[in-house]
Amino acid sequence: MSPAVFSHGDLRLYLLSLLAEAPQHGYGIIQALTDRTGGTYTPSAGTIYPRLAKLEEEGLVTKTVDGRTTIYAITDAGRAELTTRESELEDIEEGLADSVRLIASEVRQSVQEAMRSLRADLATAAQEEKRAAKQRARSEGMNDERASSREQLQRADAAINAFRAQVRTDLRTHVARGGAVAASVVTDLERALDDAAHAVTRALSVRDGS
Template identity: 75%
Template sequence: MSPAVFSHGDLRLYLLALLAESPQHGYGIIQALTDRTGGTYTPSAGTIYPRLAKLEEEGLVTKTVDGRTTIYAITEAGRAELAAREGDLQGIEAGLNDSVRLIANEVRQSVQEAMKSLRADLAAAAREEQKVASSSSYREASARADERIASREELRRADASINEFRARVRADLRTHVAKGGLLPAQLVSDLDTALDTAARSVTAALAAAGLASGR
């Protein structure tokens, strides 16, 4: 789903619907929109906060400042507008549901294509091994084929480790913020630095391994 799914006035109405479920701070609203669109639409603060301010001016929402956190809540006037436009809201939600289903289908298709590619690679490796079996360099070729197969397996493990790390850190961050915790900018900067350092280490290790295998 493209951000264009929220045509003129749709995002405004959907913000009221989110606040009708429960009061929220701005980041919580952004995260809710991200979750409900399957991660395809993450609005910026520059998109959300001006709309919240406009809704407040119109008397449709109120805000309460608690320390460094601003909580937005729908008013009775906001609920009345939401009720009056119930049909429009249902249309918006139907579009969101269609988008999430489309994303799920695309993910399944990608997994199927990846499995198909892996099977083709394994089959090609097996054919290559059979081809060199009768040659004098069979042992060397067999060892290379085994290394390639082992490398593909290690690549799969690396992908799984990266995905697990991403999911765990993302869940921890979301849970922390959802519970009202603060997310300091320095923490995110430190995370960026640590990830960049890890990536550079992997790149250097791969380069060293390439030189060693070329000797």
């Protein structure tokens, strides 16, 4: 199964399984599909309602109108079909779980690579600043060193802001395209940022002690 699209006939069977859990209205079914697929698949109303109508024609579901809301419920015939196709449903659910894990892994890897690049850039910038500071201290004195430090601080601010904008854009774009962001990805991001902060602190401590 594709991580974003149900194979032919799978969506029909999965709709029956959702309604077997509890009666539901159309929007609730769409939201349930989004949640169950980890955000990798959000069907349109034009996809869901015709299939529900077909299931109703086949006598597998019924609908009840409550004001402006239409509630769909599975029938005994629908439950019987689920029972006979239980192994197929298990394959569908396994495929969905694999898709969610794949998306989470891809996002986690992207964040980790970005953090490794940030740590390397910060370490290089700290080393360059230390060497430049020593040269300035010998030739220009402490006042010039302070002025240069302010320039390097501006460089650091720019690098941090650029990284923040890039990662934020990547994550928001991923979610906007229907991707999922697992809690472990955010945890990895937090851990990597903390490591980078410690690396900068250590570099500054070495500079102060030199």
